[in-house]
Amino acid sequence: MDFNLTDIQQDFLKLAHDFGEKKLAPTITERDHKGIYDKDLIDELLSLGITGAYFEEKYGGSGDDGGDVLSYILAVEELAKYDAGVAITLSATVSLCANPIWQFGTEAQKEKFLVPLVEGTKLGAFGLTEPNAGTDASGQQTVAVKNDDGTYTLNGSKIFITNGGAADIYIIFAMTDKSKGNHGITASSSKTACLASLSVRKKTRWASILRRPWNSYSRTSKFRLKTCSAKKAKASRSL
Numbered sequence: 001m002d003f004n005l006t007d008i009q010q011d012f013l014k015l016a017h018d019f020g021e022k023k024l025a026p027t028i029t030e031r032d033h034k035g036i037y038d039k040d041l042i043d044e045l046l047s048l049g050i051t052g053a054y055f056e057e058k059y060g061g062s063g064d065d066g067g068d069v070l071s072y073i074l075a076v077e078e079l080a081k082y083d084a085g086v087a088i089t090l091s092a093t094v095s096l097c098a099n100p101i102w103q104f105g106t107e108a109q110k111e112k113f114l115v116p117l118v119e120g121t122k123l124g125a126f127g128l129t130e131p132n133a134g135t136d137a138s139g140q141q142t143v144a145v146k147n148d149d150g151t152y153t154l155n156g157s158k159i160f161i162t163n164g165g166a167a168d169i170y171i172i173f174a175m176t177d178k179s180k181g182n183h184g185i186t187a188s189s190s191k192t193a194c195l196a197s198l199s200v201r202k203k204t205r206w207a208s209i210l211r212r213p214w215n216s217y218s219r220t221s222k223f224r225l226k227t228c229s230a231k232k233a234k235a236s237r238s239l
């Protein structure tokens with residue numbers, strides 16, 4: 001078995017290394033001490049193509065050219081050597097937001113949500129954790145109630161959400177059937193899995209962003225979903 005990195009894996013590693021040397025290292029101390037979230041820096045990072053390392057070309061990625069998950073991992077690991085917060089900003093966008101859409105979304109959802117995440121023009125987030133639901137995700141209290149027109153109304157609170165408040169595209173987990181315990185969480189097991197209703201654009205109707213702590217090691221937010229409206233949607237498959 002050949003354990004050497006392929007050319008494209010080495011390219012991704014070098015891309016991340018050069019970005020770390022030139023863009024992250026010179027400013028990490030100041031950003032850390034002053035708690036600066038540098039949006040221009042994040043935008044530049046997203047434009048490098050790392051977000052698309054393993055997705056197919058039809059979604060804007062390099063997967064058909066030999067890019068793979070290891071290429072992505074190598075790049076994230078390299079970035080984290082310079083700035084763990086910036087690395088998690090990228091990995092939340094790819095692993096937590098783009099990847100579930102890729103795995104479970106319909107083609108229409110992929111076109112709408114996955115492509116901009118892969119191309120690095122949008123930032124993603126994943127809202128699972130709540131004040132009373134961390135490790136035990138079945139303690140979810142956010143609810144998604146289906147309306148007569150097929151849309152859902154979400155109510156609840158989320159905490160520790162990486163890129164929360166900054167992201168353009170969110171996957172939000174919510175209880176659709178409390179009587180089923182963790183099987184009643186829409187994102188985990190029902191047929192309308194992951195994306196059903198729950199890829200909510202930030203601008204739809206966030207009632208209030210309660211707190212926006214900033215720090216250069218990652219930006220996490222606490223927010224409340226208050227009568228947040230989400231469209232009816234399907235998943236291509238369930239877990």
Ligand SMILES: Cc1cc2nc3c(=O)[nH]c(=O)nc-3n(C[C@H](O)[C@H](O)[C@H](O)COP(=O)(O)OP(=O)(O)OC[C@H]3O[C@@H](n4cnc5c(N)ncnc54)[C@H](O)[C@@H]3O)c2cc1C
Nearest residue numbers: 092126127128129133134135136159160161162163218220
């Ligand atoms: C920087 C950062 C970024 C984050 N980003 C996101 C994000 O983007 N989206 C999101 O949804 N969440 C995010 N989180 C939240 C993270 O996923 C939770 O912190 C995690 O799930 C743990 O939940 P908790 O903090 O409530 O700890 P708890 O669940 O209260 O756990 C506390 C401790 O108890 C232990 N423990 C818990 N249950 C058991 C058990 N049954 N047996 C043995 N030990 C147990 C745990 O291992 C842990 O050590 C982020 C957190 C941080 C710190």
